[in-house]
Amino acid sequence: MYDKLWLIPFFPLVGSIINGLLGKRFIKNEKIIGAIGTGAIFLSFLVSCKFFYQLVNDSVKIHETVVASWMSVGNLQVDWGFLLDPLSAVMLMVVCGVGSLIHLYSIGYMHGEEGFYRFFCYMNLFAFSMLMLVLGNNALVMFVGWEGVGLCSYLLIGYYFEKQSAGDAAKKAFVMNRVGDFGFLLGLFTIFWTLGSKHGVWTINFVEISEKAHLLSGDMILGAGVTTVATLCFFLGATGKSAQLPLFTWLPDAMEGPTPVSALIHAATMVTAGVYMIGRMNVLFAMSPTTMMVVAVVGALTAIFAATIGFAQNDIKRVLAYSTVSQLGFMFVAMGVGAFTAGIFHLMTHAFFKACLFLGSGSVIHAMHHALHHAHLSDDAQDMRNMGGLRKKMPITWATFGISCLAISGLPFFSGFFSKDEILWWTFASTRGSKVVWVIVVVAAFMTAFYMFRCLYMTFYGEQKTNPKAKDHVHESPWVITLPLVVLAGLATVGGFVGIPHVIDVAHIGNKLDQFLAPVFHHSQQLHNIEAHGTASTEIILMIFSVVVALVGIGVATMMYLKNPDMPAKFTAKFSKLHRWVFNKWYVDEAYDVLFVNTTKKLGIFCWRGFDVNVIDGIVNGLAKLIGAISTALRHTQTGQFHNYALTMVFGTVVMLAIFILN
Amino acid sequence: MNAFANLPQFPWMSLLIMIPLCGALLCLLHGKRTNDCRGLALATALATFGVALYLFVCHGQGSERWLLYEDVNWIPAYGIRYVLAMDGIALLMVLLTAFMQISAVLLAWRVERHVGSFFALLLLLESGLMGIFLAYDLVLFYLFWEVALIPMFFLISVWGGEQRRRTALKFFLYTLIGSLCMLVAIIALYQINGAQTGAYTLVIGDLLKTQLTAAQEGWLFAGFLAAFVVKSPLVPFHTWLTDALTEAPAAGSLDLTGLLLKTGIYGLIRVAFPLFPNATADFLPILGILALVGLFHAAWSAYHQDDIKRLLAYSSISHLGLVLLGLAAWQLTAWEGSILLMVTHGITTGALFVLVALIRERTGTRSMQELGGLWGQAPCLSALFLLFSLASLGLPGLANFAGEILVLLGTFQEHPVWAVVALLGVVFAAAYMLRLVQGVIWGPAKAERTLPDLTMREWLMLLPMAILVVWLGLYPAPFLAPLHGAVATLLAGGLP
Numbered sequence A: 001m002y003d004k005l006w007l008i009p010f011f012p013l014v015g016s017i018i019n020g021l022l023g024k025r026f027i028k029n030e031k032i033i034g035a036i037g038t039g040a041i042f043l044s045f046l047v048s049c050k051f052f053y054q055l056v057n058d059s060v061k062i063h064e065t066v067v068a069s070w071m072s073v074g075n076l077q078v079d080w081g082f083l084l085d086p087l088s089a090v091m092l093m094v095v096c097g098v099g100s101l102i103h104l105y106s107i108g109y110m111h112g113e114e115g116f117y118r119f120f121c122y123m124n125l126f127a128f129s130m131l132m133l134v135l136g137n138n139a140l141v142m143f144v145g146w147e148g149v150g151l152c153s154y155l156l157i158g159y160y161f162e163k164q165s166a167g168d169a170a171k172k173a174f175v176m177n178r179v180g181d182f183g184f185l186l187g188l189f190t191i192f193w194t195l196g197s198k199h200g201v202w203t204i205n206f207v208e209i210s211e212k213a214h215l216l217s218g219d220m221i222l223g224a225g226v227t228t229v230a231t232l233c234f235f236l237g238a239t240g241k242s243a244q245l246p247l248f249t250w251l252p253d254a255m256e257g258p259t260p261v262s263a264l265i266h267a268a269t270m271v272t273a274g275v276y277m278i279g280r281m282n283v284l285f286a287m288s289p290t291t292m293m294v295v296a297v298v299g300a301l302t303a304i305f306a307a308t309i310g311f312a313q314n315d316i317k318r319v320l321a322y323s324t325v326s327q328l329g330f331m332f333v334a335m336g337v338g339a340f341t342a343g344i345f346h347l348m349t350h351a352f353f354k355a356c357l358f359l360g361s362g363s364v365i366h367a368m369h370h371a372l373h374h375a376h377l378s379d380d381a382q383d384m385r386n387m388g389g390l391r392k393k394m395p396i397t398w399a400t401f402g403i404s405c406l407a408i409s410g411l412p413f414f415s416g417f418f419s420k421d422e423i424l425w426w427t428f429a430s431t432r433g434s435k436v437v438w439v440i441v442v443v444a445a446f447m448t449a450f451y452m453f454r455c456l457y458m459t460f461y462g463e464q465k466t467n468p469k470a471k472d473h474v475h476e477s478p479w480v481i482t483l484p485l486v487v488l489a490g491l492a493t494v495g496g497f498v499g500i501p502h503v504i505d506v507a508h509i510g511n512k513l514d515q516f517l518a519p520v521f522h523h524s525q526q527l528h529n530i531e532a533h534g535t536a537s538t539e540i541i542l543m544i545f546s547v548v549v550a551l552v553g554i555g556v557a558t559m560m561y562l563k564n565p566d567m568p569a570k571f572t573a574k575f576s577k578l579h580r581w582v583f584n585k586w587y588v589d590e591a592y593d594v595l596f597v598n599t600t601k602k603l604g605i606f607c608w609r610g611f612d613v614n615v616i617d618g619i620v621n622g623l624a625k626l627i628g629a630i631s632t633a634l635r636h637t638q639t640g641q642f643h644n645y646a647l648t649m650v651f652g653t654v655v656m657l658a659i660f661i662l663n
Numbered sequence B: 001m002n003a004f005a006n007l008p009q010f011p012w013m014s015l016l017i018m019i020p021l022c023g024a025l026l027c028l029l030h031g032k033r034t035n036d037c038r039g040l041a042l043a044t045a046l047a048t049f050g051v052a053l054y055l056f057v058c059h060g061q062g063s064e065r066w067l068l069y070e071d072v073n074w075i076p077a078y079g080i081r082y083v084l085a086m087d088g089i090a091l092l093m094v095l096l097t098a099f100m101q102i103s104a105v106l107l108a109w110r111v112e113r114h115v116g117s118f119f120a121l122l123l124l125l126e127s128g129l130m131g132i133f134l135a136y137d138l139v140l141f142y143l144f145w146e147v148a149l150i151p152m153f154f155l156i157s158v159w160g161g162e163q164r165r166r167t168a169l170k171f172f173l174y175t176l177i178g179s180l181c182m183l184v185a186i187i188a189l190y191q192i193n194g195a196q197t198g199a200y201t202l203v204i205g206d207l208l209k210t211q212l213t214a215a216q217e218g219w220l221f222a223g224f225l226a227a228f229v230v231k232s233p234l235v236p237f238h239t240w241l242t243d244a245l246t247e248a249p250a251a252g253s254l255d256l257t258g259l260l261l262k263t264g265i266y267g268l269i270r271v272a273f274p275l276f277p278n279a280t281a282d283f284l285p286i287l288g289i290l291a292l293v294g295l296f297h298a299a300w301s302a303y304h305q306d307d308i309k310r311l312l313a314y315s316s317i318s319h320l321g322l323v324l325l326g327l328a329a330w331q332l333t334a335w336e337g338s339i340l341l342m343v344t345h346g347i348t349t350g351a352l353f354v355l356v357a358l359i360r361e362r363t364g365t366r367s368m369q370e371l372g373g374l375w376g377q378a379p380c381l382s383a384l385f386l387l388f389s390l391a392s393l394g395l396p397g398l399a400n401f402a403g404e405i406l407v408l409l410g411t412f413q414e415h416p417v418w419a420v421v422a423l424l425g426v427v428f429a430a431a432y433m434l435r436l437v438q439g440v441i442w443g444p445a446k447a448e449r450t451l452p453d454l455t456m457r458e459w460l461m462l463l464p465m466a467i468l469v470v471w472l473g474l475y476p477a478p479f480l481a482p483l484h485g486a487v488a489t490l491l492a493g494g495l496p
Helices: A007-027 A030-056 A086-109 A116-135 A139-157 A164-199 A206-218 A226-241 A250-256 A259-268 A270-280 A282-286 A289-311 A316-336 A340-374 A395-409 A415-429 A435-460 A479-499 A512-527 A536-563 A567-574 A576-583 A585-635 A642-662 B012-029 B034-059 B088-110 B115-134 B138-159 B164-197 B214-231 B239-247 B250-275 B277-303 B308-329 B332-363 B379-392 B399-414 B416-440 B456-474 B483-494
Strands: A063-073 A076-084 B068-075 B080-086
Touching: A007 A030, A007 A116, A030 A086, A030 A116, A063 B332, A063 B399, A076 A086, A076 A116, A076 A139, A086 A116, A086 A259, A086 A270, A086 A340, A086 A479, A086 A512, A116 A139, A116 A259, A116 A270, A139 A164, A139 A206, A139 A226, A139 A250, A139 A259, A139 A270, A164 A206, A164 A226, A164 A250, A164 B399, A164 B416, A206 A226, A206 A282, A226 A270, A226 A282, A226 A289, A250 A259, A250 A316, A259 A270, A259 A316, A259 A340, A270 A282, A270 A316, A270 A340, A282 A289, A282 A512, A289 A316, A289 A435, A289 A576, A289 A585, A316 A340, A316 A415, A316 A435, A340 A395, A340 A415, A340 A479, A340 A512, A395 A415, A395 A435, A395 A479, A395 A536, A415 A435, A415 A479, A415 A536, A435 A536, A479 A512, A536 A567, A567 A576, A576 A585, A585 B239, A585 B277, B012 B034, B012 B068, B012 B080, B012 B088, B012 B115, B034 B088, B034 B115, B080 B088, B080 B115, B080 B138, B088 B115, B088 B250, B088 B332, B088 B456, B088 B483, B115 B138, B115 B250, B138 B164, B138 B239, B138 B250, B164 B214, B164 B239, B214 B250, B214 B277, B239 B250, B239 B308, B250 B277, B250 B308, B250 B332, B250 B483, B277 B308, B277 B416, B308 B332, B308 B399, B308 B416, B332 B379, B332 B399, B332 B456, B332 B483, B379 B399, B379 B416, B379 B456, B399 B416, B399 B456
Parallel strands: none
Antiparallel strands: A063 A076, B068 B080
16 A cells, blocks of 8 residues: 555656756756656655545554665664655655745746756755655664755755855855764664663664663663663754754855755755654653753744844845744744644644745845846845835735745734644643743744844835836746745645644634644653643633734834834944844854864864874884985995905904804 | 685686786787777776676675685695685675776776886786785785785886875885785794694684784784784874875776775784784774774865865775774674775775866866866766765765764674764764865866866766765665675684
8 A cells, every 4th residue: 555655755866867867968948857857746746645645544554665675784674664654744745745836936936047957956856855854764764865955955055056155055054964963873873772782672763663662761871861862862963954053053054055945945844854853753752851851942042042133134035044943943842842743733834934935035036136137236136125115016925925924923823823822832831841941932933023024024115225227127926936925825824724722623623733643642742741731711811922922023023114114223223232243143153163163174284284294204204314314324334345345244254253153 | 614625616716816917918018009908908807807796696695604715735845825715805805806997997098108017017906906805825915915015116106196206115115014014924923833733834714723822912913913004004104195195196096095905904804803813802992093093183184185186095094994993893783884885985985086087187187276166167077076975975875874884883882982983073074075076066167178078988987886886875785795604704703
């Protein structure tokens, strides 16, 4: 029944190979290349739908298939195997669905670019890697996808390869992710080794690990529980991939890539891999309250920290990038307080509205770029200070962008409302929750509403501040761009109804998502008494409170950026020092450079120049010189004159005779 | 193990040594006719590869200790025998050698001075390498060890870069001092064993039973070690390698990094560890620490190189540090990973050296300051450069990853701390390899050049390597299969 799962990653792989090998020389035609790329992921989407439907109607919810053996050495057995359960099924739908839309969008957005074939080759390769990550039935297959998406992210950030900044950003992303991968592998080694050597279960298979995880409960390592150590390592991996503190600085730089890339990879799919991974290993995480607390706290701090930076950015994509970091923080808070379903729920709704926001910003940038190009101007097409008033020029983009802003702010009954509210409720009421974390997250939610509406107003409202020469050349984008926007905005509006909270469920529809994901999460939640408990009235009061908070955020933004456009300037003048810190992202990049990058570089110079060139070669050359000096001295004995040799010979014979006789 | 000795067998292993040797002689005789030499050398390399491939297909699944054994009385007066023995490890190394040699011959196509001699030396080197991997008698082993050394010396000193004479001398002295120490140790071991048993012999299998005092064992082990760690190369005995790899002609660099470096590690596995188990047990912690030092030292140094070849030389040292770490862990998974990593490193780094040679041919430079933006000019070449660089930094699904993960996972089970430190080192591999990629194929083009993309001959060199890199990444099982038996025996018979 499920043995054809491999088809899902297979289509994008084929698409990638065809476009990569034949795209430049043989196909050439943009439409065909685009159709192959989009068609490949769309086929995966259709197959995913089929399996999703099948799984919904199936009584058994966990299915594994093994395609081939990968490695088998000693006690390690690794297969190319896939796992379909409700969790991976939801992810499949998000990745393939949003992925298809973004591929379609890219046909319009990338029109006329020199490396069109290359773009679609990388995008398909990304889809393949992401699907491997989602479907892998063991940690190493997941790791193939995990690094594979990192690679594609690297290739796509560096898509404009002639730009130095793009190359640097790509490298930074890859290396920072490698730091996270270090954690991932270490966590895996710890689990594999402890389960194997102490309990005789040598496995890296997720299902088997989940089944046997209870054996680990008493094991200690380095004075802490094995599960705590291992899950903290895994979480380090997650912070790298999902851009959380302290490894978040690569994501804003990643905006160097084309905008569809930012939407697909750096908002909807890849960066959520860390959240997915925690969901996949929820049994292990649930066993360690310490790790869960760390996850929640890091998530909350990231949420608020990134939001502050979002206040002061003028580049439209950077605002969205920091917003993504912040929203990912929300998801980690959910995972940390044990609201696994809420985390995955927010992952899904975020994929809708953030992809829509990014694609909307892309539509704006596209239009701005063409207008500026038309007028032969070199103004920054991404700077919101050059925009404003685009509402009339680009009505569809404006409408979809606005809807997504409402959704991300959490206004009822947009999708973000349901998922964010579930997170807030669990943070407040869960047995693993914390009131302090709740306060931080509420403040972050307020800030989100504020800076998203700041972004909306600066771009679409007020007077158009574009250079007058280019002003009238800004037009709405073609249908391949607006269609995905409309679909995503639709999803951002209604997508939340799959997870209606019990207290306001007047029609008794039930929380569909929660029921669907139950086979994956409920077991560990029940085992460790993870639940949200509180009265219905408390829940409703909190819900109203969070809506009020969002409304206040929107109101402040409206006051500052719509009603009194002079206010922000006065504000920054008054708090210029603070503004400078925020504008420069709290100087985190600079601190990392001083602390890690430069230190390592200096070490390298020491190793090479100091040690290899001076010490070792110095010793070797010194020895050579010494030998040279000795032989120069000895050369004087080789005079080439017969009587000297004769004398030496006689002398030697006498000495030898003397020794012989004396003995 | 002498059960094979009485059976008349076709001497396949001797064939592996003799074909390149004959090819070398013919090349020398036909030195004047350039095209003949090229064809001859290529035919020789292909024939050798054919034999190696045949052996792999026939014996690749074998689980017994010895897959093939040849034993002929050579110099009876001194008990010296002509013994060749092939286990799974030797089989892989032989296959790698034969495979890489085809690329080396194709890469040497453009050599213009003394063509006949160049190919003769290249083939002689192959013959010597085959001998090192197959010999099971210490005198024979030593003989081939020197046979492999001399052609490389001439390749560097005659066809090398600007600093060729100095570098060749450095290479020669380092390796010669090492191998002289080994010779002394071989003679001493021969005497001690002969005095004990009365039957003077140099066959490794028979020497295993020699009774040695702790001091004797320590000194003899040190003698062999001197030869092997210099070749491996273990930090701090590595500076000859960066010079030699940088200065050697393209085909020489390919053989040096892909094959000759492996002889040191192979010697440890096949000769030094089994002969001196007690000394080995004492030495392993030191080896582990030095391997880790080398891993980091080379990775950090690599980051600052401007010459691509020197960067790759440092990356080789770093990778071999990981191989040595796996050996030091003395664990089945780690050992198989180490051996697999030797093979995959040979292919990936070898391919990168080929690409560097091609870039040098086209642009006249190897300096990253003068390169850049190659993607826009030669996309196929750049795509392959990217592929092999990614394989080299250990991207999952490509060749090196399988070996690396096995080494790390195996090491973790014996020495968790080593594995944690080594894992950190892998982070730096990404840093310097991506710097290389950015410096060569990305960024703005530094000069107006029209670069031809890959020619047919160049595709022939690189495509098989590219296919292997993907294959070894996705399905390394066929290459791991012959290792199981050999590694298990070596580990079981090793430490007391």
